[in-house]
Amino acid sequence: MKSYTSALNLKRFFIYAFMTILALLAVVPVYLLLINATRTNAQINAGISLIPGHNVAYNWHALTSRNFQIQQGFFNSLYIAVSSTVLSVYFSAMTAYGLHVYRFKGRNALWGLILVVMMLPASLGFIGFYQFIAKLKLLDSYIPLIIPGIAAAGTVLFLRQYLSSVLSVDLIDAARIDGAGEFRTFNTIIIPIITPALAAQCIFSFVGSWNNFFTPFVLISSVKKYTLPMLVQMLRGDIYRTEYGGIYLGIAVSIVPILIFYGFMSRFIISGITMGGIKE
């Protein structure tokens, strides 16, 4: 019995050591980023440090003085992410509800389509998307970054799975007997019931839009409309070659809001990844 416990303890020790290394691997790059964002070039060149410096103000000046409108970019990203998230989650809930509750012609076909779309690689239609947007004269506009969110197959799939596990038919019938219209039932009864799932999808859809680099990078051309990842990408350029602190600070600005948000919501986000789905 004793040897069994000590063997288990040894195993536990090695697992904890392994877990610590992995946790450090996840944290250290981000930590170095935050630290270096506060240090002077000389300090950064001198070596690694785990203690923050006092150079944020100068780095901020170095970053923003080169016509680098990071506040503007921040609000652009926020605007796009909020609008596309609201549209995406609301209309996905509507679609999921429609597919779950009503037996209409073409329902199974649409469901099959959604499952197929989920598996299609994102790049497949991109060239056509770009030319189509150009033809609509919507290049350099936010519309193609926001509206397509309405057809989010993954969100529909997730919400429908959730609906099928929480929604009882009696509830809908009761609402109908009370004379509530179909849309009213949806807006006043169904939406509150599925709020946890909606919140989880809001987060993923928001993060997805906030992090989206490529679509705006191809479609948007005027600097005033640049999103945050597009601005961060500009830090590769020559004008920042020697401003290491400024570069680190610029990257940090795009990451810190997510880190703060994640700090508060991590438990919910992690449970949201598998919520409703995966029933083997």
Next chain:
Amino acid sequence: MSQKKIGNETRVNRWGYFFVLPFVIVYFLFNLYPTLYTLMLAFTNSKGFSGLSGNYVFVGMKNFSKLVQDQYFWGALSNTFVMWGWNFAPQLGIALLLSIWLSDIRLKLKGQGFFRAVIYMPNLLTAASVALLYRSLFGYPIGPVNQFLQSLDIYDIVERDGKAIREAFNFFRDVSMSRGIVAFIQWWMWYGHTVIMLMAGITSISSSLYESAVVDGANSRQTTWYITLPMLRPMMLYILVTNMIGGMQMLEIPFLLTDMRGAPDFKIRTTNVYIYNMAFQGVNDYAYAAAISIGVFIVTIILALSIFFFLQDRSELKKRV
């Protein structure tokens, strides 16, 4: 799923159309139509500004015959595949170990929630920013990684004028190091997600299976080997396929890590970076970029189908026959 007779009137069921209408309209307009349009473009010579404004003619299979002989396409495809593989193998291996350990009741590991939160964190970070971050960390000659290595007295040995000189590592000049860094970043961003998926899979395995195995005297290695792993098989298959499809779409990291063209020597250029290079740089060859997208799609389907074919549970297959 098997509930019947909801509302039980076709009149009510017609409402379904209104509920799915926005999705259908937007999907057809911004997704299906562009995809079909891409397919069509691949058979044209749409190029440059005139090609964008609709001045092109159909050229048949010309783009595809060019594609088959294009060594840069096959090069990009193998780059993508190599970097995906170097990220996926450790990803699945480590995630499997972690998920089995974390859900082992005998081990009773503490701090699980915190640990999972920490290793999942990189997944939410902006890929563009992550690429720039690692570009700085692996900077030459004085990035933090080089500084760290030098503090351990590790240097690159470069030969100059017949003499061996100790120097900082120029990571992004070296093919295997650059590929390694891309694979590492992909792993870093994604293995936490895989751990969470696998743990959900393990949690859904009925505990009575384990209980009866323990009653029969099975130890933890045996329960892992004969219960957990076989029961996780569908989940692993799902992870493999979705990860492969996602991996073939690798874009931001290799795009922003070096020169947007997959330096060194185009060896970290993934297929998606190549599509970008063709369509949005240089001559703007939209038609050829469209052909590449379709080529990548076909390769992805072939890979996904072969994964299913080779890794599907054989016993199940026999039962069906």
